[in-house]
Amino acid sequence: MLKVFICEDNIVQKEKIEKIIKDVILIENYDMELELSTHDPHEILNTIENNSISGLYFLDVDLHSDLNGITLAEEIRKYDPRGFIVFVTTHAEMSYLTFLYKVEAMDYIIKDNYNNIQQRISECIKNAHDKYKTKACELQKIFSIKVEDKIINIDFNEIIFFETSQTIHKVILYGKNRQVEFYSKMKELEDKLDDRFCRCHNSFIVNKDNVKEMDKKNHIAHMINGEECLISTRGIKKLIG
Structure with a gap:
């Protein structure tokens, strides 16, 4: 099963993203679940480091922590190299860092309006679901x-x-x-x-x-x-x- 993670330090934004994800999974009837929604990047790492997890990660860039979203993504890659990473942020100017750190982001969504976020997150979930299923079938696992x-x-x-x-x-x-x-x-x-x-x-x-x-x-x-x-x-x- 594909597990979904959110790391967002703004409570209002975090709740909005949670609702979008839960609604998409419910409406599309995907075999996915929201595993963890948190403001703490270390909680994400503690969850995945000792478990075999295939994840879809929605990360804010500015987390007001010793790890920002980009460096968190770099750490996630050590434990879940085939995971899907999506940045949801107000910092459009930092998108180049995803290439610098080679985290292979699926998308970089700017928090400009709710409808845009809703559509882009929905597209990312569908894309990750389809790719996960295809990869799994190819590997016969x-x-x-x-x-x-x-x-x-x-x-x-x-x-x-x-x-x-x-x-x-x-x-x-x-x-x-x-x-x-x-x-x-x-x-x-x-x-x-x-x-x-x-x-x-x-x-x-x-x-x-x-x-x-x-x-x-x-x-x-x-x-x-x-x-x-x-x-x-x-x-x-x-x-x-």
């Missing part, structure tokens, strides 16, 4: 699920296992941060997944990277989230192999 009228994208490494649902023709995906039930068949899933996934039982497909330990005697795989998956005799051979 994203699993896409259609649930009603929404498309949910989940990194392969975030998937712990799949289980057949009690509801006919449905499967449950257990992820590190979410659980999703959707229409599919296990055979269809096998064709979409890569080598890290193993059909260890008629009712289970596990991500081998997220198996904590395997109880061969009782035919159970203990997963990193504390859940247990059944393993058939043939499934044990698959997991070991």
Whole structure:
């Protein structure tokens, strides 16, 4: 999932940007969320430095801190090199610094009027969403699920296992941060997944990277989230192999 961050020290401006972002995500039904909105650039860095995050960052340039928006973007690049960075500022004259610091900004939005900001932020969100999805598909690291009228994208490494649902023709995906039930068949899933996934039982497909330990005697795989998956005799051979 693409996470959105705001760093803006003007409370009124920060609330306006928050509203625009939340409205766009809700209206367009994007699989995105506003992860953090803050005036403190260090709070952004503390959030991303120990987490594997793909982010869209809306940064003010003048933050009245030891880090300005440009130097914050430079630090963000160390932890999220493929993240999308957008500057929203009154300082048009400082746009050249984005090239000087090589932060590869997606856009540089001037706070001249609300309608302009609203349109440009909306365009940036759509652009980032489309590029993130394209990159993920190219790298084959994203699993896409259609649930009603929404498309949910989940990194392969975030998937712990799949289980057949009690509801006919449905499967449950257990992820590190979410659980999703959707229409599919296990055979269809096998064709979409890569080598890290193993059909260890008629009712289970596990991500081998997220198996904590395997109880061969009782035919159970203990997963990193504390859940247990059944393993058939043939499934044990698959997991070991």
